[in-house]
Amino acid sequence: xxxxxxxxxxxHVSILGALFSAVVFAWGIFRNDKSIRLVALVGFIVSALAAxxxxxxxxxxxxxxxxxxxxxxxxxxxxxxxANVALWLIEALGLFSLIILIGERLQWNFVSKITLxxxxxxxxxxxxxxxxxxxxxxxxHTEISGANTSAGAVQGENGGEQGGQDDD
Numbered sequence: 001x002x003x004x005x006x007x008x009x010x011x012h013v014s015i016l017g018a019l020f021s022a023v024v025f026a027w028g029i030f031r032n033d034k035s036i037r038l039v040a041l042v043g044f045i046v047s048a049l050a051a052x053x054x055x056x057x058x059x060x061x062x063x064x065x066x067x068x069x070x071x072x073x074x075x076x077x078x079x080x081x082x083a084n085v086a087l088w089l090i091e092a093l094g095l096f097s098l099i100i101l102i103g104e105r106l107q108w109n110f111v112s113k114i115t116l117x118x119x120x121x122x123x124x125x126x127x128x129x130x131x132x133x134x135x136x137x138x139x140x141h142t143e144i145s146g147a148n149t150s151a152g153a154v155q156g157e158n159g160g161e162q163g164g165q166d167d168d
Contacts, residue, residue, distance in 0.1 A: 004064045007057035017047035018126040041097040048094020079135040086132040089125035
């Protein structure tokens with residue numbers, strides 16, 4: 001496994017973790033259930049931790065694909081620019097989640113007052129990191145951008161079409 005593989009694998013952890021945890025956190029607020037909110041806080045922290053190696057392996061992933069045919073340098077730059085913003089947002093979310101988790105344990109009074117601002121940050125961070133992943137996917141997944149796709153057939157390993165109708 002190389003750094004490009006690490007980049008491609010762990011980005012899903014940070015993206016899906018942030019999205020899922022934001023939904024869980026909102027549910028915990030709606031239900032007024034502290035234990036549900038705590039689970040979401042841990043999810044935010046895991047997402048923030050996973051985002052660090054994703055970001056640090058991004059340059060290696062760029063070098064692996066930047067000279068391949070059909071790869072857009074402007075898409076790579078857009079992905080990189082949004083990744084910078086998304087990293088700051090997801091790390092802030094992780095840090096604030098850790099502070100709130102500690103505050104819940106130590107029964108700090110201010111914790112209940114910052115749940116809604118944290119939910120707002122979670123939605124913004126999850127949206128930003130998801131958009132970054134979307135742009136990253138467009139770099140090599142032509143089915144996302146609509147380029148180089150045929151109307152209904154994909155060549156299989158043996159040269160036959162897959163996804164069409166059966167001839168039976």
